[in-house]
Amino acid sequence: MEQKFISNEKVKALTKKLIPDYEIFYPRRQEESWDWARMEADSEFTFEGHRTVLPLKYFFYSPQENLVEKKKDKPRIIFGARGCDTKGLSLLKKIYLEDPEDPHFRKDILVFSADCTTYHPDCFCTVLGDQPWATENFDLNFSIVENGYLVSVGSDAGAKFLKDHGGFFESARSEQEKSMSSHRTSFEEELKKFNGNKVLDLKDLESKIEKHSDVFKEYGKTCVSCSSCTNVCSSCFCFFLSEGDENKIRYMDSCQLKSYARVAGGANPREDLIERFKHRFTCKFVYRPQMQGFGGCTGCGRCTAGCQGKIDFQEVLIKVAEAK
Amino acid sequence: MDPYKTINCKVIKIIEETSLIKTFILEPEKKFSFATGQFIQLTMPKIGESPFTPSSSQFAKGPFEVTIMKAGRVTEKLHELKANDTVGIRGPLGTSYPLSEFEGKEVLLLGGGVGMAPLRSLLLTLLYEKDKYNKITLLYGAKNPADIVYRDQFESWKKRGAEICRTVDAADKDWKEKEGVVTCLFDDYSVNPKNGVAVVCGPPIMMKFGTFKLLELGYAPESIYLSMEKNMSCGIGKCGHCGVGKYFACKDGPVFKYSLIKDIEGIWE
Numbered sequence: 001m002e003q004k005f006i007s008n009e010k011v012k013a014l015t016k017k018l019i020p021d022y023e024i025f026y027p028r029r030q031e032e033s034w035d036w037a038r039m040e041a042d043s044e045f046t047f048e049g050h051r052t053v054l055p056l057k058y059f060f061y062s063p064q065e066n067l068v069e070k071k072k073d074k075p076r077i078i079f080g081a082r083g084c085d086t087k088g089l090s091l092l093k094k095i096y097l098e099d100p101e102d103p104h105f106r107k108d109i110l111v112f113s114a115d116c117t118t119y120h121p122d123c124f125c126t127v128l129g130d131q132p133w134a135t136e137n138f139d140l141n142f143s144i145v146e147n148g149y150l151v152s153v154g155s156d157a158g159a160k161f162l163k164d165h166g167g168f169f170e171s172a173r174s175e176q177e178k179s180m181s182s183h184r185t186s187f188e189e190e191l192k193k194f195n196g197n198k199v200l201d202l203k204d205l206e207s208k209i210e211k212h213s214d215v216f217k218e219y220g221k222t223c224v225s226c227s228s229c230t231n232v233c234s235s236c237f238c239f240f241l242s243e244g245d246e247n248k249i250r251y252m253d254s255c256q257l258k259s260y261a262r263v264a265g266g267a268n269p270r271e272d273l274i275e276r277f278k279h280r281f282t283c284k285f286v287y288r289p290q291m292q293g294f295g296g297c298t299g300c301g302r303c304t305a306g307c308q309g310k311i312d313f314q315e316v317l318i319k320v321a322e323a324k
Numbered sequence: 325m326d327p328y329k330t331i332n333c334k335v336i337k338i339i340e341e342t343s344l345i346k347t348f349i350l351e352p353e354k355k356f357s358f359a360t361g362q363f364i365q366l367t368m369p370k371i372g373e374s375p376f377t378p379s380s381s382q383f384a385k386g387p388f389e390v391t392i393m394k395a396g397r398v399t400e401k402l403h404e405l406k407a408n409d410t411v412g413i414r415g416p417l418g419t420s421y422p423l424s425e426f427e428g429k430e431v432l433l434l435g436g437g438v439g440m441a442p443l444r445s446l447l448l449t450l451l452y453e454k455d456k457y458n459k460i461t462l463l464y465g466a467k468n469p470a471d472i473v474y475r476d477q478f479e480s481w482k483k484r485g486a487e488i489c490r491t492v493d494a495a496d497k498d499w500k501e502k503e504g505v506v507t508c509l510f511d512d513y514s515v516n517p518k519n520g521v522a523v524v525c526g527p528p529i530m531m532k533f534g535t536f537k538l539l540e541l542g543y544a545p546e547s548i549y550l551s552m553e554k555n556m557s558c559g560i561g562k563c564g565h566c567g568v569g570k571y572f573a574c575k576d577g578p579v580f581k582y583s584l585i586k587d588i589e590g591i592w593e
Contacts, residue, residue: 067328095562100327102562238564241557243372248328263555264395267528269593287570
């Protein structure tokens with residue numbers, strides 16, 4: 001589909017126009033990191049940068065929520081979601097929206113992603129063979145070009161949005177398209193170089209995880225089962241269903257917690273911490289690809305950044321994947 | 325349709341099976357049916373939910389039965405229920421016993437303790453159409469005579485055509501049947517693994533040694549069916565709790581062919 005251009009001034013005017021009808025979020029810079037902020041009429045923003053501290057997933061469901069029919073909130077627009085987060089939505093949508101559909105997973109969200117222009121020291125999407133821009137699950141994508149953004153369409157909803165707000169966009173010029181490609185290529189190269197130009201072959205990971213379980217013993221030594229890694233993961237989806245006073249409540253749960261798999265009577269298939277640590281890798285790289293068709297890791301590196309035990313999850317993965 | 329919404333059920337009657345086990349006869353407010361082996365989530369309002377496989381026949385109309393052992397926070401509260409109280413259910417959930425695969429075969433049910441609950445449902449379902457199966461056998465073990473569930477019903481099942489052998493780990497002076505763990509029943513009972521299927525349900529350790537015994541007797545892994553008890557929470561394959569390797573016990577199970585899960589680490593724990 002034809003790409004569009006929107007100038008910096010027009011993006012500001014567009015968001016101002018959208019604020020009454022949508023709840024809008026964007027990545028706000030906080031020194032060296034980015035957090036999600038609500039867009040106000042006077043918000044200063046840019047879509048430069050890299051993934052936020054917290055993942056995109058919590059816009060689609062809450063870490064803790066009453067499972068009652070909600071008051072109709074305004075639909076949401078999320079600007080500046082990164083490729084790792086939109087990729088993570090594939091598994092989340094497969095789990096939550098299929099067989100049966102979970103009515104509490106929001107479907108009224110427009111994802112307006114943006115290409116990464118910087119990286120967090122823990123980013124490793126390229127090590128998994130992915131790119132630092134959105135390739136799926138976005139409605140519109142914004143790539144920075146001179147004085148504005150090149151806008152690509154990723155869905156019918158995105159195309160409709162462009163049509164409905166046509167006045168803000170203009171046809172993209174070929175030099176803008178070239179500029180976007182060259183930015184993408186050079187930034188991808190930069191990130192690859194930062195990650196040692198490594199692209200892992202994840203084919204035989206199932207047998208390697210078993211064969212090299214010593215790696216998990218070694219790296220799991222400092223794990224304190226705090227569940228940070230699963231909480232901030234772009235695609236961890238587990239929750240616990242509980243009873244509220246008048247309704248069911250769901251809250252995010254973690255396979256890293258000891259009580260997670262315990263059954264009535266006390267039996268627990270994963271009482272051992274190392275088993276839980278290993279289980280998370282197996283789930284992400286073996287079980288979910290086999291059963292849901294989508295992997296559970298997108299290389300955002302939030303698990304490493306959030307780890308209380310200073311475990312470098314990328315290093316663990318590389319160690320197992322490159323073992324003979 | 326919200327899969328987390330419950331159907332209210334009235335507690336019609338409560339039967340004390342043992343000191344720790346009760347059977348609840350529940351009448352759903354709305355039309356409800358299940359296939360034998362499927363489970364439900366039973367909600368104790370404001371307390372929590374626990375998964376149970378109904379213990380009554382899938383062909384029984386109206387009220388259905390759930391047998392519950394007191395084993396934790398939710399089941400303790402469930403045991404305080406009285407007739408006319410209300411509970412909630414969600415379901416039916418998960419896979420059922422594949423009855424069509426059992427037709428024309430000798431069906432062996434191997435049960436231990438409260439694991440008899442799903443097997444009772446299967447047994448009653450099989451007996452309802454017993455001409456479809458070559459033979460229906462129940463081998464059942466309990467810790468001691470006082471721990472036997474459905475104690476007054478075994479005779480009637482025999483009369484309806486089931487072959488039944490029982491054992492207890494520790495007999496008392498009145499016990500006239502076998503003594504020993506459940507697998508000792510095979511000492512006196514000859515099976516037909518070539519044209520037979522076996523269904524196992526009980527405590528993990530019993531399921532493990534029961535399954536190994538069946539394999540030793542010549543049952544193919546494809547002919548052994550297990551009801552896997554895991555920590556089902558959502559019951560619809562979303563919350564992740566009941567993982568058995570790559571499978572979710574709530575959706576891909578709870579009834580699994582042993583051949584499907586035999587290589588998964590820790591299934592007996």
